[in-house]
Amino acid sequence: MNKLITILAATASLAVASVALPATANAGAVLDKVLQTKTLTAAVGTDWGKMSFLNDKHELDGYDIEVVKSIAKGLGVQAKFVTPSWDVIAAGKWEGRWDMTTWMTPTQARTEKMNFPAVYINDEVLAAVHKDSKVTKLSELEGKVVGVASGTAAESYANHKLAPDWIGAKPIEYQFTPGQVKTYASSNVAFDDLRLGDGVRLDAVLGDGSLVQDAIKAGYPLKEVGVAFDTPAAIAIAPGDKEFSDKIAAIIQSMKGDGSLSKLSIKWFGVDRSAK
Amino acid sequence: MNDTVIEARNVSKWYGAFRALTDVSLTVRKGERVVICGPSGSGKSTLIRCFNRLEAHQEGEITVNGIRLHGKMRDLAAVRKNVGMVFQHFNLFPHMTVLMNCMAAPMWIKGVPETEAKRLALKFLERVRIPEQANKYPGQLSGGQQQRVAIARSLCMEPAVMLFDEPTSSLDPEMVSEVLETMTSLARDGMTMVCVTHEMGFARSVADRVIFMDAGLIVEEGAPNDFFTNPQHPRTTLFLSQILKH
Amino acid sequence: MLYADTVESEVLVHKPLFIATVFVLVLSICFMVNLTGTTIGELMRPVIGDPLDSGLYGRFAVAFVIAIIFCLNIALIGFAHLKAQIAIVWLELLLLFLAFFAVFKLSLPFIWQNLPFLITQGVVTTLYISAISLVFASAIGIMAAIAKLSSNGFAYGIATFYTSFFRGLPLLMQIYLIYLGLPQLGIILNAVPSGILALSLCVGAYMTEIFRAGIQSIDRGQWEASRSLGFGFALTMRKIIMPQALPVIIPPMGNTFIGMLKDSSLVSVLGVWELTFLARTLGQATFHHMEMLIAAAIIYWILSVCLELIQSRIERYFARSKVR
Numbered sequence: 001m002n003k004l005i006t007i008l009a010a011t012a013s014l015a016v017a018s019v020a021l022p023a024t025a026n027a028g029a030v031l032d033k034v035l036q037t038k039t040l041t042a043a044v045g046t047d048w049g050k051m052s053f054l055n056d057k058h059e060l061d062g063y064d065i066e067v068v069k070s071i072a073k074g075l076g077v078q079a080k081f082v083t084p085s086w087d088v089i090a091a092g093k094w095e096g097r098w099d100m101t102t103w104m105t106p107t108q109a110r111t112e113k114m115n116f117p118a119v120y121i122n123d124e125v126l127a128a129v130h131k132d133s134k135v136t137k138l139s140e141l142e143g144k145v146v147g148v149a150s151g152t153a154a155e156s157y158a159n160h161k162l163a164p165d166w167i168g169a170k171p172i173e174y175q176f177t178p179g180q181v182k183t184y185a186s187s188n189v190a191f192d193d194l195r196l197g198d199g200v201r202l203d204a205v206l207g208d209g210s211l212v213q214d215a216i217k218a219g220y221p222l223k224e225v226g227v228a229f230d231t232p233a234a235i236a237i238a239p240g241d242k243e244f245s246d247k248i249a250a251i252i253q254s255m256k257g258d259g260s261l262s263k264l265s266i267k268w269f270g271v272d273r274s275a276k
Numbered sequence: 277m278n279d280t281v282i283e284a285r286n287v288s289k290w291y292g293a294f295r296a297l298t299d300v301s302l303t304v305r306k307g308e309r310v311v312i313c314g315p316s317g318s319g320k321s322t323l324i325r326c327f328n329r330l331e332a333h334q335e336g337e338i339t340v341n342g343i344r345l346h347g348k349m350r351d352l353a354a355v356r357k358n359v360g361m362v363f364q365h366f367n368l369f370p371h372m373t374v375l376m377n378c379m380a381a382p383m384w385i386k387g388v389p390e391t392e393a394k395r396l397a398l399k400f401l402e403r404v405r406i407p408e409q410a411n412k413y414p415g416q417l418s419g420g421q422q423q424r425v426a427i428a429r430s431l432c433m434e435p436a437v438m439l440f441d442e443p444t445s446s447l448d449p450e451m452v453s454e455v456l457e458t459m460t461s462l463a464r465d466g467m468t469m470v471c472v473t474h475e476m477g478f479a480r481s482v483a484d485r486v487i488f489m490d491a492g493l494i495v496e497e498g499a500p501n502d503f504f505t506n507p508q509h510p511r512t513t514l515f516l517s518q519i520l521k522h
Numbered sequence: 523m524l525y526a527d528t529v530e531s532e533v534l535v536h537k538p539l540f541i542a543t544v545f546v547l548v549l550s551i552c553f554m555v556n557l558t559g560t561t562i563g564e565l566m567r568p569v570i571g572d573p574l575d576s577g578l579y580g581r582f583a584v585a586f587v588i589a590i591i592f593c594l595n596i597a598l599i600g601f602a603h604l605k606a607q608i609a610i611v612w613l614e615l616l617l618l619f620l621a622f623f624a625v626f627k628l629s630l631p632f633i634w635q636n637l638p639f640l641i642t643q644g645v646v647t648t649l650y651i652s653a654i655s656l657v658f659a660s661a662i663g664i665m666a667a668i669a670k671l672s673s674n675g676f677a678y679g680i681a682t683f684y685t686s687f688f689r690g691l692p693l694l695m696q697i698y699l700i701y702l703g704l705p706q707l708g709i710i711l712n713a714v715p716s717g718i719l720a721l722s723l724c725v726g727a728y729m730t731e732i733f734r735a736g737i738q739s740i741d742r743g744q745w746e747a748s749r750s751l752g753f754g755f756a757l758t759m760r761k762i763i764m765p766q767a768l769p770v771i772i773p774p775m776g777n778t779f780i781g782m783l784k785d786s787s788l789v790s791v792l793g794v795w796e797l798t799f800l801a802r803t804l805g806q807a808t809f810h811h812m813e814m815l816i817a818a819a820i821i822y823w824i825l826s827v828c829l830e831l832i833q834s835r836i837e838r839y840f841a842r843s844k845v846r
Contacts, residue, residue, distance in 0.1 A: 043793075046803040053807035058639045083803075084713065084793035088702070095705040097712060188806050218809035330746050349754065356752040367747035371765045380761065381751040426747075433751065 030099055030237065031244040040072040041080045041098040043089045047186050049211040050268045051103055063268040064102040067120055067252075070260065071100075071235070074251035085185075090151045094238050100248070104236040105153045108165035116234040117245040118252035119275040120261060124209040125154045125228045128191075130198035131221045138175040138226040144203035146178040147190035153231050154206040155183060162229070172229055191215045194222060210269055232275060279306040280339075281437045281468050282327055287336035289322060289492075296322045297333065298492040304437065304470055309463050311479040311500075312472045314489035315515060320472045323489070324439045327470065328359040341436055357385060360430030364442040366422045368414040374401070374425050375410040378432045385433070393432075400428040404458050420451030424458050431462075438462070440471040474519060480504060488512045535600035541593050548592045552585035562588060628813045636804050637817060644797035645821060651718055651796060652786050656779055658722035663729025668759070670734050681730065688727035694788050696720045701792055717789030725782045732774045736767035769840040776833030780826050797821060 034040050044052040044064055055061035060081050072079035082098050089101050092113025105123075106116035127146075129135045135144075148155040156162035157172070158181045164172045184190040187207040194202045205212070206228060216222050235248055255261040261274040282304040289297040297319050304310055312320045325331040326338060329345050329352055338345045340355045369377050378397035382388040388396065401407045404424040406417075414422055423443055430438060440459065444452045456478050463469060463482045473479065479486050480500045487497040488509070496509045507513045534540055557563060558580045563573035566587065570580040599610050666684055669677035688696065701716040711719065740763050748758040787798035801818030805811035 046799075047806040049807070054803055055807070056635075058636075058643070058804070082713070082793050083795070083799075085791040088792065091702065093702065093705065095710045097710065186806075188809070188811065191809075192811075214807070215809060220809065328750055330749060353752050353754065356750060359750070361747075361750035363743060363747060363750075365743050367741075367743035369744065369747070369762055369766075381753070384757055384761070385752045429751070 028241060028243050030096075030241040031247060033096070034075060034077055034099055034244070038077045039080045040068070040075060040077050040100065041082060042068045043082050043084055043094070043098040043101040044068070045086060045103075046083050047188060048103060049208065049214045051210065063121070063264055066264050066268075067235075067255075067261070068100070068102060070255060071248055071251050074254075075247060086149075087151050096238075099244075100235055100237045102235055103233045105231045106166045106234040106236075107153070108163060110236070111239075113239065114236040115239045115241075115245050116236055117248040119232040119234045120252050120255075121233045121265065121275055122273050123231045123233045125157065125206060125231065126209045126212045127204050127206050127225050127228055128194070128212045128215070128222045129204045129225050130194055131223045132198040133203065133223075133225075135204065135225055138228060141176040141178065141204050141225075143177070143179040145180045145182060145199070145201075147182045147184055147193060147202045147205045149187045149190065149207065150183045150185065152187075152207075154208070154228070155181070157228055158206055164229070166232055166234075170230075175226075175228070187211045188215070191220055191222065195220050280304070281306050281308075281341060282470070283337075283339045284323075284326075285337045287323070287326065287333045287338060289319075289326065289331065289333045289335075296492050297326070299336070300489075300492070300494055301336075302487070302494065304468065306436075306468055307466050309469045309482050309484050310471070310487060311483040311485070312470065312487045312489060313474060313476070313479065313515075313519075314495075317491075318489040319492040320489045321441050322492075324361075324441055324470055324472055327437075327439055328356050328361055330361075353385075357433060358436045360433060360435035360438040362423070362426050362430060362438065362440045362443045364445050366414070366419070366426045368422055368426055368429070370414050373411050373413055374406075374417070377414065377425060378429050381429070381433050396432050397428070400431040401425070403431065404428045418451060419447045420454045423447065423451075423455045427455075427458055427462070437468040437470065440469065440473065442472050442474070444473065444475060476504070476516075476520060488515065490515070533600045535596045541597060544596065545589050545593050549585050549589040552588045553581060556581055557584050557588070560584075623816055626812055626816070628816065629810055632805070632808075632810045633813050633817050636814065640797065640800055640804070640814070640817060640821065643795055644800040644818070645825070647794060647796040648783070648786055648798075649825075651714065651721065651789065651794070652779070652783050655718050655721035655725060655782060655786070658718070659725035659729050659782070660775075662722060662726030663733045664764075666726065666730040667733035667737060670730065671737060684723075685727045685730050688723050689731075691724075693720065693724050693785055694791070696724055697788055697791065713789065713792035713794050717786070717792060717794055721782060721786060721789070724785075725778060728778050729775065732771055732778065733767070735774075736771035737763055739770045740766050769837065772833060772836050772840065776829065776836075780829050783825055783829065784822060 044060065046052065046054050046060070048062065048064065050062050051064040052060060052062040060083075065081070068081070069079045090104075090110075092110075101114075102120075103123075104110065104114070104116065106119065110116075127138055127141060129141075135141060146158050148158050153162060157174070158178050160174050160177065162172050164170065182190070182193075182202060184193075187205065188211070190202065190205045190207065191211075193200075194205050204225070205222075209227070212222065212224060216224075235252065237244055237248065252261070256274070256276065262272045265272045265274040280303055282302070284300055284302045287297055287300045288295070300319075300323060302310075302323075312323065314320045322331055326333045326345075327340060329338075332347065333345075341358050343351050343355050345352070345355060368374075369380070372380065375394065375397050378400060379390070379393040382393045382396055383390060398407055398410065401410055404427055406421055406424055406428075409417055409421060409425070414425065417425065427438075427443075443459070444455050447455065452475070456475060459469070459471070459478065460482055471478075471483075483500050485497060486500050486503040488495045488503070488507075488511075490511050496503070496507065496512045498508075503512075504516065507516060558570075558573040558576055563570075563576075563580065563584050566580075566584060567573060570576040570583050573580055573584075576583070595614075599607055602610060666681040669681035670685070672678060691699075697717060697720040700711065700720045701713065704711060704716075744762055744766065745758065748762045753762065786796060790796060790799035790802065793799070797818050801814045802811065803814075805814040
């Protein structure tokens with residue numbers, strides 16, 4: 001049996017040893033790593049509507065994807081994408097698995113876990129209802145059942161817990177108190193529940209404007225009933241690397257300057273929603 | 277070198293608080309045929325299972341082929357290689373053919389090449405008179421045939437001594453004789469054997485010595501003629517009268 | 523099959539009482555659910571007029587027809603041979619399923635367009651993650667089972683703690699623990715290795731119990747015979763015990779692996795592009811996700827059926843020494 005112990009112990013130590021132990025991200029380290037490996041790894045979603053999705057060729061495409069590629073080009077490196085679920089991205093502690101992510105509302109709570117070098121687009125969070133619904137404005141959603149995607153600013157708004165502490169934030173006016181907030185893995189699942197009929201499972205969905213418009217375009221029987229709030233969306237990076245942060249800020253700034261960011265917005269959304 | 281194959285001196289064994297063997301001493305010489313009998317629970321099976329250390333004894337000393345038995349694997353392997361054992365329930369390997377059952381130990385333990393092992397296996401299957409069953413699986417054979425394969429399997433290791441642990445007890449009556457015949461012919465060829473059995477006819481005709489055990493003790497031992505006609509101990513007399521009544 | 527008695531029983535579906543009960547049941551269920559809007563209602567237009575205006579009478583008529591067809595069907599199947607019965611029942615259930623899917627009005631071109639990618643990317647990833655985990659889980663299972671059966675307190679302690687812990691946590695939790703928790707110890711695994719590790723450890727814990735039961739099912743006499751021939755522990759285990767334990771182990775092992783194939787979908791939360799991830803993702807942009815979900819569901823089913831077939835093949839292989 002002693003032999004067995006030796007085998008067990010050896011296997012265990014091998015398993016530990018075979019695991020690479022990269023240095024944790026620290027000042028300057030991320031930028032160094034990006035430049036050294038010549039790859040900028042970005043975490044994006046595959047179900048973020050026109051921001052980031054899989055196109056007909058099964059490649060990632062969309063506004064965010066092009067922004068990331070432009071940043072990579074500005075750094076002189078290749079862009080690489082990974083697609084963890086949103087709660088994993090938003091949890092922070094990326095451990096160097098990826099260098100940046102997009103479409104993050106730069107709230108105060110999040111600044112502990114990540115830095116926000118630049119705001120690159122403005123988002124509006126809309127309420128959508130079934131087209132048979134009698135609701136015409138936000139205040140009429142008082143006491144209704146509202147669906148949101150988990151971990152989003154829309155969820156915080158629905159629960160009246162949104163701290164509008166981002167740059168240039170206006171105070172939030174909560175125009176209604178939902179009777180019940182239903183949380184979904186993604187907004188699309190919420191749309192599916194809403195399209196079953198007015199009040200069947202949901203009375204309304206609170207979600208990003210572009211997603212609502214995509215759903216309506218795809219033939220979902222929905223209609224918009226008003227903007228709940230505007231949020232800036234930012235590029236997010238792991239905290240602590242000032243040089244990396246400055247580099248990205250400069251690249252976004254120049255994209256704003258030469259109008260390429262606006263062009264991208266018009267290409268994907270039909271309107272210029274890019275941050276000024 | 278003397279010709280002692282097994283020597284047990286003052287062997288005692290306990291199962292928890294129960295004393296299974298008490299101060300047992302026994303010597304088996306080369307070529308000797310020893311039959312051990314006794315009522316169930318008398319410790320006879322336990323004793324021969326100690327001879328290849330399927331069971332460990334706690335006191336006394338057992339020497340097999342000049343090697344003293346203890347818990348270390350290296351000496352134990354050398355002993356077991358030289359001690360064949362036949363079990364009451366055959367214990368053939370059901371997932372291997374009869375031939376493979378016989379070839380396995382020579383190939384894996386002694387490193388005998390496959391063709392040589394096969395030759396050896398067929399030789400001993402011939403010896404127990406079932407070479408035609410070589411490619412069947414044990415489950416396809418009768419009890420008597422299986423026990424003969426088990427004997428052949430042990431013989432393939434060409435052991436110095438064969439231990440038989442009630443080899444006919446779980447056989448149908450008509451199959452007992454074929455196994456006993458095989459054992460008798462082995463004895464005739466000079467194999468050293470220790471048999472735990474109730475087959476008194478076999479003991480009478482084959483054994484050099486008969487040992488009677490009861491309650492973990494050797495009660496009486498002697499040449500078969502004396503043992504059967506003139507038992508010394510009342511317990512032996514009682515046992516013999518019970519077993520020979522029919 | 524159960525061990526059949528020699529009693530000749532009457533065919534259940536030909537007993538008048540049984541048929542009557544089924545008839546009433548089907549009739550009442552169909553009557554409660556309004557089925558006038560279905561194809562059957564449409565077919566009965568000559569009898570009940572416009573199905574949508576036919577009211578209670580139409581509802582009853584449709585339910586009545588369905589109940590008659592249903593009872594006739596089971597009564598007729600009762601006359602067929604066993605094999606034909608099985609085939610007909612399978613076929614009918616399959617057709618019902620297809621009819622169910624047809625209700626969704628799925629876009630078939632979208633499925634055909636994305637199916638190749640679903641297979642080359644999704645199925646391949648699912649399969650290789652499952653296959654690697656299967657190998658690791660088996661290795662862990664054997665080691666832990668031996669440790670659990672050993673008299674070494676250290677090994678026994680580790681093995682029992684391991685099985686208790688990993689059988690006691692939801693797999694999703696383990697995946698998060700390994701992906702998000704291990705980095706706290708300085709061990710940073712990427713998504714795929716994390717998923718494989720979690721799956722291996724979780725399934726390995728179940729395999730431990732399966733192997734343990736298999737090893738324990740082998741008669742003590744086999745150990746003794748093997749020992750008396752001079753075989754050491756490893757040789758006995760490898761050549762005598764495991765080959766005999768495998769036929770006992772294979773059925774529950776096949777069960778576990780079919781379960782694992784589907785549990786591998788949980789690694790999609792880490793962004794691994796396996797079958798479930800793609801099924802949830804591909805249709806999103808164009809709101810065709812129902813198509814992808816159903817396609818993936820059918821693919822999972824086919825994969826499971828393949829595993830079942832492999833399992834029965836292996837079982838047949840091991841049954842060869844049991845011939846009488």
